[in-house]
Amino acid sequence: xxxxxxKFKLAINIILILLFAAAVVYITAKYGxxxxxxxxxxxxxxxxxxxxxxxxxxxxILLQVLQVVIVAIxxxxxxxxxxYIYGVWLxxxxxxxxxxxxxxxxxxxxxxxxxSLVKAFVSPKSLEKFSFMMNNNKSEIPxxxxxxxxxxPKDILTYIASLTPIKPLRFFIVITAGRFPAxxxxxxxxxxxxxxxxxxxxxxxxxxxxxxAAGVFFKDRIIGRLRNKAx
Numbered sequence: 732x733x734x735x736x737x738k739f740k741l742a743i744n745i746i747l748i749l750l751f752a753a754a755v756v757y758i759t760a761k762y763g764x765x766x767x768x769x770x771x772x773x774x775x776x777x778x779x780x781x782x783x784x785x786x787x788x789x790x791x792i793l794l795q796v797l798q799v800v801i802v803a804i805x806x807x808x809x810x811x812x813x814x815y816i817y818g819v820w821l822x823x824x825x826x827x828x829x830x831x832x833x834x835x836x837x838x839x840x841x842x843x844x845x846x847s848l849v850k851a852f853v854s855p856k857s858l859e860k861f862s863f864m865m866n867n868n869k870s871e872i873p874x875x876x877x878x879x880x881x882x883x884p885k886d887i888l889t890y891i892a893s894l895t896p897i898k899p900l901r902f903f904i905v906i907t908a909g910r911f912p913a914x915x916x917x918x919x920x921x922x923x924x925x926x927x928x929x930x931x932x933x934x935x936x937x938x939x940x941x942x943x944a945a946g947v948f949f950k951d952r953i954i955g956r957l958r959n960k961a962x
Contacts, residue, residue, distance in 0.1 A: 748848045751840060755852075759801045766794060766801075770808035773815035773921060780816065788825060791816070795829020799886055800837060806830075806886070807939075810914055814921025822918035827911065834889045834906050841893035849890045861891045870895040871905055878909025881943040885910070913939075 769776050780787030791813065798804045813822035841849050850858065864870040874897065877888050892902055916939060923932040 744844060744847070748844050748851065751844065751848065752851050755800060758797065762797070763801050763804055766797060766804050767808065770794070770804075770812050773812040773925070776812050777816045788817075791825055792829040792832070795826050796833040796836065799830055799833025799889065807917055810917035811921040811924075814918030814923075815925045816921075817918075819915070819918050819922045822921060823911075823915045826914050826918065827907075830910060830914070831903065831906060835899070835903065837886075837889045838893045838899065838902055841890050846894060849894055853887055853890050857887055858891070861888070864891065865894045870897055871901055874902075875905045875909045878906055879912065881913060881939065 769779065780791055783790050794809055795806075795813075798806045798809050810822075810826045813826045816822065817825060864873060870892075874888070874892060874895070878885055889906075897905070916935060920932050920935045920939070923929070923935065
């Protein structure tokens, strides 16, 4: 009897993983390119959102949720568009709500379905690179550093975070503290562009790009140091 229950649970788990993976692949293929093009043209996105009336805010938040779930969509485009359309503070708030909802969704689904689901979305190389966090009860600090530094694969990190011992509430605090500065900066860039303050927008964009490049360039070195500290 116990063996039958285990097999039944395993079968259900496999079906759920396949359904989730199929849904993400379908949404990525069908809507990913469209959302990317839309977010890269804030004025057009603004007219689309305005056509929904007050529900446009919900649509924008859902776009942010999709951006987290669909790794292929550049999150910066959507965040800058949020500042362009709604201003600095509301743009940051709406982007933040969407990103937190998307991150928590991935975290809970991945924790429920386990390693098999994460393996379907994260490369073996990335899993090996972040493996030191998985059985570490003090994974909050290295996780926070990764979410804070530009150029780190934040959406992939959300999948990996589900395999660590971190509690959901602590994960919420980590992503809140780690992602807020970049969200605010992106919204400010969009707001500056909308107001015609192109010099500020260009300077901030150049600074963000430089930080992003530095994060990508020093990524392995940073991860190595965090790994050594964890060990």
